[in-house]
Amino acid sequence: MTAFSRTDTSLLGRWWWTVDRWSLGALLALVLFGIVMTLAASPAVAERLNLDTFYFARRQLSFLPVAVGVMLFASLLSPVGVRRIGIAMFIVFLGLTLATPHVGVEIKGATRWLHVGGLSLQPSEFLKPAFAVTAAWLIAAGRMAPRGPGYPLATVLLAATAGALLLQPDVGMALMITAVWMTQLFLIGLPVAIVIVLVALVAAGGVGAYYTFGHVRSRVDNFIDPASGSDGYQVARSLEAFRSGGLLGRGPGEGRVKEVLPDAHSDFILAVVGEEFGIIACLLLIAVFAFVVVRGFGRSLRHDNLFVVLAAAGLLVQFGLQALVNMASTVHLIPPKGITLPFVSYGGSSTIALAWGMGMMLALTRERAGMGMPR
Amino acid sequence: MSRRAPRARGRQPAQLVLPLPVNGGLSPQSPAEHGRLRAVDVAHTRLVVVGLCFLLAFCGVVGRLVDLAAGSDPNLGLALANSATWEAARGDIMDRNGVLLATSLPTRSLYADPRDVIDPEHTADRLVALFPELNRSQLLARLTHDGRFAWIKRHLTPREQHAVNRLGLPGIGFRDDQRRVYPQGVVAAHVLGFTDIDSRGLAGVERHFDASLGDGEALRLCLDVRIQQIVREELLAAVREYRAIGGAGLVLDVVTGEVVAMVSLPDFDPNHRGRSDDDTRFNRVTQGVYEMGSTMKLITAAMALDSGAITLTGGYDASQPIRRGGHTIRDYRPQNRWLSLPEILVHSSNIASAHMALDVGGAVQRMYLNQLGMLSPLALELSEVGAPLVPGQWRDINIMTIGFGHGIAVSPLHLAQAVAVIANGGTFMPATIVDRGDRLPEPKPVLSAETSRTMRALMRLNVIMGTGRRADADGLRLGGKTGTAEKIVGGRYMRNARMSSFIGVFPVDSPRYVVLAILDEPQGNRSTHFYATGGWVAAPVVRRIAERIAPVLGVRPVDPADVPRVTGPDGPDRRRHLLLASLRTAIADTEGWRGAPR
Numbered sequence: 022m023t024a025f026s027r028t029d030t031s032l033l034g035r036w037w038w039t040v041d042r043w044s045l046g047a048l049l050a051l052v053l054f055g056i057v058m059t060l061a062a063s064p065a066v067a068e069r070l071n072l073d074t075f076y077f078a079r080r081q082l083s084f085l086p087v088a089v090g091v092m093l094f095a096s097l098l099s100p101v102g103v104r105r106i107g108i109a110m111f112i113v114f115l116g117l118t119l120a121t122p123h124v125g126v127e128i129k130g131a132t133r134w135l136h137v138g139g140l141s142l143q144p145s146e147f148l149k150p151a152f153a154v155t156a157a158w159l160i161a162a163g164r165m166a167p168r169g170p171g172y173p174l175a176t177v178l179l180a181a182t183a184g185a186l187l188l189q190p191d192v193g194m195a196l197m198i199t200a201v202w203m204t205q206l207f208l209i210g211l212p213v214a215i216v217i218v219l220v221a222l223v224a225a226g227g228v229g230a231y232y233t234f235g236h237v238r239s240r241v242d243n244f245i246d247p248a249s250g251s252d253g254y255q256v257a258r259s260l261e262a263f264r265s266g267g268l269l270g271r272g273p274g275e276g277r278v279k280e281v282l283p284d285a286h287s288d289f290i291l292a293v294v295g296e297e298f299g300i301i302a303c304l305l306l307i308a309v310f311a312f313v314v315v316r317g318f319g320r321s322l323r324h325d326n327l328f329v330v331l332a333a334a335g336l337l338v339q340f341g342l343q344a345l346v347n348m349a350s351t352v353h354l355i356p357p358k359g360i361t362l363p364f365v366s367y368g369g370s371s372t373i374a375l376a377w378g379m380g381m382m383l384a385l386t387r388e389r390a391g392m393g394m395p396r
Numbered sequence: 397m398s399r400r401a402p403r404a405r406g407r408q409p410a411q412l413v414l415p416l417p418v419n420g421g422l423s424p425q426s427p428a429e430h431g432r433l434r435a436v437d438v439a440h441t442r443l444v445v446v447g448l449c450f451l452l453a454f455c456g457v458v459g460r461l462v463d464l465a466a467g468s469d470p471n472l473g474l475a476l477a478n479s480a481t482w483e484a485a486r487g488d489i490m491d492r493n494g495v496l497l498a499t500s501l502p503t504r505s506l507y508a509d510p511r512d513v514i515d516p517e518h519t520a521d522r523l524v525a526l527f528p529e530l531n532r533s534q535l536l537a538r539l540t541h542d543g544r545f546a547w548i549k550r551h552l553t554p555r556e557q558h559a560v561n562r563l564g565l566p567g568i569g570f571r572d573d574q575r576r577v578y579p580q581g582v583v584a585a586h587v588l589g590f591t592d593i594d595s596r597g598l599a600g601v602e603r604h605f606d607a608s609l610g611d612g613e614a615l616r617l618c619l620d621v622r623i624q625q626i627v628r629e630e631l632l633a634a635v636r637e638y639r640a641i642g643g644a645g646l647v648l649d650v651v652t653g654e655v656v657a658m659v660s661l662p663d664f665d666p667n668h669r670g671r672s673d674d675d676t677r678f679n680r681v682t683q684g685v686y687e688m689g690s691t692m693k694l695i696t697a698a699m700a701l702d703s704g705a706i707t708l709t710g711g712y713d714a715s716q717p718i719r720r721g722g723h724t725i726r727d728y729r730p731q732n733r734w735l736s737l738p739e740i741l742v743h744s745s746n747i748a749s750a751h752m753a754l755d756v757g758g759a760v761q762r763m764y765l766n767q768l769g770m771l772s773p774l775a776l777e778l779s780e781v782g783a784p785l786v787p788g789q790w791r792d793i794n795i796m797t798i799g800f801g802h803g804i805a806v807s808p809l810h811l812a813q814a815v816a817v818i819a820n821g822g823t824f825m826p827a828t829i830v831d832r833g834d835r836l837p838e839p840k841p842v843l844s845a846e847t848s849r850t851m852r853a854l855m856r857l858n859v860i861m862g863t864g865r866r867a868d869a870d871g872l873r874l875g876g877k878t879g880t881a882e883k884i885v886g887g888r889y890m891r892n893a894r895m896s897s898f899i900g901v902f903p904v905d906s907p908r909y910v911v912l913a914i915l916d917e918p919q920g921n922r923s924t925h926f927y928a929t930g931g932w933v934a935a936p937v938v939r940r941i942a943e944r945i946a947p948v949l950g951v952r953p954v955d956p957a958d959v960p961r962v963t964g965p966d967g968p969d970r971r972r973h974l975l976l977a978s979l980r981t982a983i984a985d986t987e988g989w990r991g992a993p994r
Binding site: 068207263266299300303304307311314315319324325331348352 | 432443444461464
């Protein structure tokens with residue numbers, strides 16, 4: 022804490038005294054917890070896949086320093102830097118996302134992965150934070166100059182991004198960026214009536230997806246009637262894990278659900294947490310996620326730059342929504358969506374992309390001159 | 397979008413905070429700056445709303461988790477962990493009195509996970525040193541195969557488990573297992589059958605009831621292990637004494653159709669079925685079908701009486717052998733005269749029985765055989781049931797040979813089932829191996845009660861003065877019929893390869909049990925004057941079985957002193973007097989004339 026003097030005006034010194042150290046601490050705590058959970062859950066999955074026992078753990082442990090580095094680097098940026106890099110990355114990753122259906126690798130029925138020099142990359146993961154920043158810029162510009170090109174461009178942006186995601190197809194992620202976009206519109210004061218209409222449109226889109234995409238339909242059907250189908254199997258095992266764990270859990274490494282769940286190390290990691298560490302640990306984990314989101318919102322309230330508010334809020338909504346959707350589907354509140362628990366689940370692309378997004382959030386919410394008065 | 401501004405202006409709380417000089421009040425705000433600040437302020441207000449929505453959603457997940465924790469079950473994880481390797485223990489099998497005949501003991505079995513075996517050679521060496529019966533090369537193949545599981549040795553004792561643990565070898569482990577145990581050993585081997593090493597039923601009731609036993613349901617048989625033991629002892633003694641190649645013994649409850657004892661010799665120990673061969677596993681009572689010989693004459697007589705083809709005083713001329721189509725039907729001990737119905741059974745006349753069957757007629761004979769269950773496979777709860785061999789064409793010669801027990805092959809249990817109908821008042825009750833309790837199937841009447849009564853008297857008469865004399869158990873009012881069938885070997889009847897049998901019913905005044913004893917290829921010895929017929933070798937077995945099981949089954953004998961010994965005057969009429977006196981005694985026995993205690 023005392024590494025930097027108050028009067029230190031170097032880049033790092035200013036960073037240390039202006040960044041939100043509570044949020045940073047919470048995010049690093051999530052990363053640490055993710056290491057523990059990867060070590061707990063992934064060996065069983067790796068063995069089942071006839072991989073080296075610590076295959077996933079080793080990979081995740083090599084991703085995490087990169088992710089932390091990306092997060093810290095991003096948090097050093099100025100809002101202008103965030104905007105520039107965000108827009109640039111949006112263009113790059115939109116192009117890559119559009120390319121994946123043609124040059125990508127099909128995994129579990131969807132083409133979302135690119136292989137670049139021995140590394141697999143999921144461009145759509147990076148598209149999400151870049152989209153939040155770009156949309157924030159366009160919407161803020163639109164708000165400042167209602168007759169300018171801001172709003173139409175923001176609409177085109179959403180259509181292009183959602184379209185690219187639906188081509189993969191990745192309905193869940195398309196819905197998520199739509200949610201981010203709509204939250205940003207809501208924040209700049211969109212009339213409530215229009216908000217209701219848009220929500221209805223999204224609901225209609227969801228129903229449309231149910232009838233258009235076979236896997237969406239089967240997941241929803243399985244949610245309504247869990248006995249039918251393989252998704253129902255994962256959810257049923259997951260619920261058993263929570264019941265078997267109880268309040269305090271069966272103890273680290275004592276869980277069994279990881280031996281039967283194909284996605285124990287990624288989408289269903291919360292079930293492993295629940296079984297081995299108990300419901301109380303799950304509640305603490307939820308509290309950390311909620312803390313990051315609410316704290317970030319709170320910090321945004323102190324900024325009077327509309328782009329900063331919209332971008333930070335968009336990134337936080339994306340982060341919080343991802344955590345919520347993952348946890349809610351693991352406890353069978355909503356149909357299962359193949360989405361990771363931020364920083365806790367295994368996954369290189371998603372972890373690094375989230376780290377970049379949260380780094381940008383930290384950068385945007387740093388204290389700086391010209392801030393509004395604290396309220 | 398441009399119409400949004402008036403609405404935002406209408407927001408009083410937002411406007412309330414606006415007048416605060418955001419820029420420190422250093423300069424007046426430009427209109428553009430003012431609009432920007434108002435937009436930021438709306439965003440801040442709405443951000444609070446979004447934040448609250450998030451908190452609400454997180455609370456939803458929290459509520460769901462608390463709900464799951466409230467429904468937690470500490471045993472659930474255990475069940476989850478064990479579900480893959482441990483199913484419910486296989487159900488016990490017991491006899492009618494609850495004596496345990498088969499049970500499953502929990503054991504531990506040793507397996508390897510080849511991926512975790514670090515040094516297969518070393519592991520194999522250490523394990524072979526501990527279990528010399530293991531084949532090293534086979535073990536090595538299992539330890540190195542490309543999979544995650546291989547059994548090494550099943551059903552270890554705790555001492556062996558301890559020894560394996562002390563080796564400290566990686567990649568091997570124990571799994572809960574179960575082993576089938578038959579505490580009574582050989583006694584009911586053919587009924588129980590056996591399982592494979594994974595406790596799946598392969599024979600007997602273990603196979604027939606595999607599904608329910610596998611689900612952990614217990615099975616109660618109608619077998620009485622005490623009776624079973626007695627029948628086996630007596631049958632085994634006779635098989636040894638007469639050097640027979642096999643034997644069959646059966647005690648059947650004539651009222652309920654329950655098999656109280658069923659013995660097939662040679663038998664095997666289901667605990668060590670690996671040492672048994674096909675011959676010992678063969679169930680001669682249900683699986684083997686044989687030409688039963690003279691015991692079938694009971695059935696011919698019963699159908700003749702019941703259909704009205706003959707009366708008790710009727711009879712046939714048995715002075716001439718019957719020649720028909722290259723076959724000659726002779727009597728074993730020719731009387732060369734007209735024989736009345738009682739005499740036909742007492743002397744076991746083939747000729748008279750053939751005439752009697754012809755009088756009954758083919759269609760009626762078939763109808764009765766069918767109703768007595770002799771033309772279809774047994775509806776018994778065992779996999780090992782043989783189908784009767786019946787002639788394809790039902791010509792006169794077939795009618796006649798079936799009349800004295802040749803030309804049709806049925807299992808011993810078929811015969812006992814039919815004789816039970818004759819004895820029990822005329823109703824057919826399918827035989828069973830399972831405790832029926834009070835749930836008896838609907839009885840099917842086949843014979844009249846009158847026919848049954850007459851036939852019981854005739855069976856009793858045969859024991860008082862006929863070929864079944866050596867079956868006359870003291871005071872038990874036992875009736876029955878001998879049978880001696882020549883076996884067909886290579887298409888020809890063999891004079892010295894016989895199936896010698898006796899089927900008895902007791903007590904004839906109120907029949908409770910059919911007792912059947914069959915010896916396969918018995919050899920006569922000095923004590924039988926080198927006869928090996930049913931009357932000489934099988935009838936004494938039934939007598940001893942009846943005498944030993946009667947006290948167990950609660951059949952009370954009458955005092956032998958109360959039973960008048962039948963004597964007749966010497967002279968030319970001795971035979972007639974003897975027959976009439978014996979018949980009177982037999983009928984009196986059947987009617988329970990002495991009011992014998994039951």
